[in-house]
Amino acid sequence: MVKHDQKLVKTASVMKAVREEVDSDLSVQDALARDYANLSALARMLAPRVAARTGRGAKGVSEVGVATALKRLRGSYSPAPPKVSRVLAGSVVNVRTHVSRISVEKTKRTLQVVGVLLSGNHEDFIQVSESLSSITLIFDQRLHRMVKKALGNAEILDEGEEGAAITVHSPEDIVTTPGCVSALYNQLFRKKVNVEDTVSCFTDTIMVVGMKDASRAFEAMTELVGEEQRRLGEE
Numbered sequence: 001m002v003k004h005d006q007k008l009v010k011t012a013s014v015m016k017a018v019r020e021e022v023d024s025d026l027s028v029q030d031a032l033a034r035d036y037a038n039l040s041a042l043a044r045m046l047a048p049r050v051a052a053r054t055g056r057g058a059k060g061v062s063e064v065g066v067a068t069a070l071k072r073l074r075g076s077y078s079p080a081p082p083k084v085s086r087v088l089a090g091s092v093v094n095v096r097t098h099v100s101r102i103s104v105e106k107t108k109r110t111l112q113v114v115g116v117l118l119s120g121n122h123e124d125f126i127q128v129s130e131s132l133s134s135i136t137l138i139f140d141q142r143l144h145r146m147v148k149k150a151l152g153n154a155e156i157l158d159e160g161e162e163g164a165a166i167t168v169h170s171p172e173d174i175v176t177t178p179g180c181v182s183a184l185y186n187q188l189f190r191k192k193v194n195v196e197d198t199v200s201c202f203t204d205t206i207m208v209v210g211m212k213d214a215s216r217a218f219e220a221m222t223e224l225v226g227e228e229q230r231r232l233g234e235e
Contacts, residue, residue, distance in 0.1 A: 014069055015072070019076075043064070043067035086173070093169075096165045099165045100143070101139075101163060104155060105155040106131070106135050126143070127201065129197075129199045160208075164208070175203070181205055188217060
């Protein structure tokens, strides 16, 4: 009887640790919810983490036990958590074709040039992202020559033409809801669409893809939004 109780405690402890690991990883939740996860491979990945959580060491937690816990948990997750689902369902997707991108070294001069470009072309599509060492501009392709001329001899780190900008305009809750942007990128990953660059501006998430992937990326985003709208309508 004592051995039986100990086995139940051990199973419950592993189950709890597996759930905690899954709850902390949105990509794993999505894989379980959409039923595309290889449970054996997933168990192999999670087993060391579960062992650490339970304090049993690597030999104290079997991959078979973790896989069994994953099977039991599989029906507990939806493709997106409720808060994320509501944000996605309230989003609007737009696509802008023929966009360019240029990344340059961040200097005092390039910062000034970018400021002039933004103020002088405020009615055009120009998005700017800035890191510690570089600045990336995403803009209408027809402005490409003008932007390069304005940048002069600035060191260009990367450059691309013939792209498309997929813009997802979401409710303000996206700012405080973790997992929303991850859901967007995961959707593109599932559709094998490469994101060449990305910019987040308040409630807008802008993803630049190659022109050859433009229609597939747009369809992927609208499919995701439509799926979440249907799910909320059924609840």
